[in-house]
Amino acid sequence: MTQKIFGHQNPDTDTVASALVAADIEKQLGNDVKAYRLGEVNGETAYALDYFSLEAPDLLNEVAAGDEVILVDHNEKQQSAAGIENAVIAKVYDHHRIANFETESPLYYRAEPVGCTATILNKVYKEKNLTISKEAAGLMLSAIISDTLLFKSPTTTEEDIDAASELKSVAGVDLETYGLEMLKAGASTADKTARELITGDAKTFDIGEKNVRIAQVNVVDVDEVFARREEIELAINEEIEKDGYDLFTLIVTDILNSNSKVLALGAEFSSIERAFDVALDQNTAVLEGVVSRKKQVVPNITKALSDL
Amino acid sequence: MTQKIFGHQNPDTDTVASALVAADIEKQLGNDVKAYRLGEVNGETAYALDYFSLEAPDLLNEVAAGDEVILVDHNEKQQSAAGIENAVIAKVYDHHRIANFETESPLYYRAEPVGCTATILNKVYKEKNLTISKEAAGLMLSAIISDTLLFKSPTTTEEDIDAASELKSVAGVDLETYGLEMLKAGASTADKTARELITGDAKTFDIGEKNVRIAQVNVVDVDEVFARREEIELAINEEIEKDGYDLFTLIVTDILNSNSKVLALGAEFSSIERAFDVALDQNTAVLEGVVSRKKQVVPNITKALSDL
Numbered sequence: 316m317t318q319k320i321f322g323h324q325n326p327d328t329d330t331v332a333s334a335l336v337a338a339d340i341e342k343q344l345g346n347d348v349k350a351y352r353l354g355e356v357n358g359e360t361a362y363a364l365d366y367f368s369l370e371a372p373d374l375l376n377e378v379a380a381g382d383e384v385i386l387v388d389h390n391e392k393q394q395s396a397a398g399i400e401n402a403v404i405a406k407v408y409d410h411h412r413i414a415n416f417e418t419e420s421p422l423y424y425r426a427e428p429v430g431c432t433a434t435i436l437n438k439v440y441k442e443k444n445l446t447i448s449k450e451a452a453g454l455m456l457s458a459i460i461s462d463t464l465l466f467k468s469p470t471t472t473e474e475d476i477d478a479a480s481e482l483k484s485v486a487g488v489d490l491e492t493y494g495l496e497m498l499k500a501g502a503s504t505a506d507k508t509a510r511e512l513i514t515g516d517a518k519t520f521d522i523g524e525k526n527v528r529i530a531q532v533n534v535v536d537v538d539e540v541f542a543r544r545e546e547i548e549l550a551i552n553e554e555i556e557k558d559g560y561d562l563f564t565l566i567v568t569d570i571l572n573s574n575s576k577v578l579a580l581g582a583e584f585s586s587i588e589r590a591f592d593v594a595l596d597q598n599t600a601v602l603e604g605v606v607s608r609k610k611q612v613v614p615n616i617t618k619a620l621s622d623l
Numbered sequence: 624m625t626q627k628i629f630g631h632q633n634p635d636t637d638t639v640a641s642a643l644v645a646a647d648i649e650k651q652l653g654n655d656v657k658a659y660r661l662g663e664v665n666g667e668t669a670y671a672l673d674y675f676s677l678e679a680p681d682l683l684n685e686v687a688a689g690d691e692v693i694l695v696d697h698n699e700k701q702q703s704a705a706g707i708e709n710a711v712i713a714k715v716y717d718h719h720r721i722a723n724f725e726t727e728s729p730l731y732y733r734a735e736p737v738g739c740t741a742t743i744l745n746k747v748y749k750e751k752n753l754t755i756s757k758e759a760a761g762l763m764l765s766a767i768i769s770d771t772l773l774f775k776s777p778t779t780t781e782e783d784i785d786a787a788s789e790l791k792s793v794a795g796v797d798l799e800t801y802g803l804e805m806l807k808a809g810a811s812t813a814d815k816t817a818r819e820l821i822t823g824d825a826k827t828f829d830i831g832e833k834n835v836r837i838a839q840v841n842v843v844d845v846d847e848v849f850a851r852r853e854e855i856e857l858a859i860n861e862e863i864e865k866d867g868y869d870l871f872t873l874i875v876t877d878i879l880n881s882n883s884k885v886l887a888l889g890a891e892f893s894s895i896e897r898a899f900d901v902a903l904d905q906n907t908a909v910l911e912g913v914v915s916r917k918k919q920v921v922p923n924i925t926k927a928l929s930d931l
Contacts, residue, residue, distance in 0.1 A: 410729055411729055412725075412726045412727060412728050412729050412730070413721070413724060413725060413726050413730070413732065414725040414726065415725075416721060416724075416725075417720075417721060417722045417723075418720045418721050418722065419720060419922065419925065420720050420736070420922070421718055421719055421720050421734070421735075421736040421917070422720070422721070422734060422736055423734065423735050423736060424721065424732050424733070424734040424735075425732070425733060425734075426729070426730060426731065426732040426733075427729075427731050427732075428728070428729040428730055428731060442750045609729070614727065614728070617727065
């Protein structure tokens with residue numbers, strides 16, 4: 316049976332790149348696999364794929380009962396493919412916390428607390444003496460640049476920096492130039508609808524008893540987004556009503572200045588004030604130095620919601 | 624902070640050996656760690672430690688809130704140390720399914736579907752170019768022999784066999800001779816109380832809505848155990864009453880002939896009949912070819928309990 320490899324919903328560059336790269340690793344190991352994506356590729360990922368003359372993986376809408384799958388860049392079932400409860404998870408390559416995850420049988424699970432899944436995959440190539448092509452190096456490098464915002468995110472580790480340094484020569488690019496162009500390609504918001512802005516890179520978290528949705532968008536012009544605040548609030552309130560979120564947070568991250576401005580709605584909106592010691596004004600607040608959902612936003616909201 | 628490394632409750636040879644070996648790995652990597660055990664070492668493990676002139680790790684009764692821990696050979700919280708919910712799990716080295724496990728933050732997780740945790744640790748030494756001492760090799764070899772019952776268990780993989788083959792020369796022992804002596808050292812039941820027999824290597828599993836306790840004892844003389852059936856049933860019924868198990872199963876495994884005889888009590892006793900297509904006689908049945916709790920007993924009981 317061909318094993319299906321995919322990352323999380325609302326795919327970002329690490330999720331798409333890691334699915335393609337993990338497929339390359341598994342094929343070199345003699346396994347029958349195919350990479351997929353669970354949604355549209357964003358502008359940043361499209362830039363990276365185009366630069367290295369690669370096709371995006373096929374779209375996967377759901378997995379069937381008994382399908383064998385390999386997860387990359389996620390493990391929580393609510394971030395995964397529809398039907399994942401009935402699939403057999405053979406392997407996981409990830410760099411997130413483990414939660415809402417359970418298997419019936421032993422599996423291969425490889426997680427490390429580094430900035431990017433691709434940093435782990437780069438290690439796996441070396442441990443198993445596999446060949447890293449220019450394209451695989453380009454994908455892993457793009458994923459590292461994306462997840463670490465060119466090493467400005469606090470999620471960045473020495474291992475991510477070392478991996479990028481190794482990979483840039485194989486990929487044949489100048490790290491700063493390529494990286495900034497790639498990040499900018501994903502940072503334009505003018506051509507996105509309000510719905511696209513709040514769903515493009517959104518993840519759901521069960522925090523205590525609360526159902527929390529956190530969307531993030533990387534931009535070079537924060538004001539361009541907040542000029543459309545009322546339109547965005549309408550879209551968020553629709554999502555809250557439809558899916559019953561207790562808190563919906565849009566994190567608009569300024570990739571040049573490494574700050575974020577947040578928009579928070581839902582019954583638990585005030586948890587944002589406690590989480591970051593800020594006062595919301597028109598449901599918004601600037602979060603100085605905050606760029607990482609995983610390392611800064613989720614832990615702080617978790618604390619704020621459990622201090623109740 | 625010194626990180627505490629330990630395996631599961633009712634420690635077996637893989638759990639004790641892997642705690643000691645993982646501590647050696649972490650120390651060689653420059654980390655501040657100490658190995659522990661969660662209960663008394665069994666006769667088999669004592670033989671292995673004595674053979675390689677090693678001390679058992681210190682006993683750990685519980686972990687405190689905020690303690691940093693490294694788990695080996697388990698992940699499910701009900702098999703772990705008291706207080707594990709409030710500890711920070713920094714790393715896991717394991718070869719079991721993942722369940723009842725959740726972290727707040729990203730972590731290092733290394734699992735592979737092989738017969739023994741030590742087989743994975745042997746890989747880690749090589750991946751990181753660390754030194755394997757005679758003692759570490761002896762511990763890993765003992766763990767592999769124990770978990771695979773000298774390669775007779777269906778949990779045995781090629782990787783376990785290859786690892787044992789590498790390690791026996793470093794450890795300086797004859798595999799068959801040493802292995803059989805070690806297994807026999809743990810196989811005498813005459814000096815054990817009924818309570819020791821049913822708690823020595825027992826694990827609790829949440830299967831569907833049911834609370835299932837499965838104890839296993841490896842022996843060379845199955846009749847020696849079942850001559851004491853009534854005494855053992857009394858001890859099991861006490862446990863059922865005290866802890867509310869829906870099913871308590873004692874698996875008595877004949878390590879020379881690779882069969883097991885099972886004793887099943889509790890409201891769900893008949894799930895054993897469905898699980899293995901046998902009829903219980905005096906609450907017992909012979910399970911031909913069954914030696915692995917993980918690969919045979921747990922999956923079959925899971926199916927039987929979900930077919931209701």
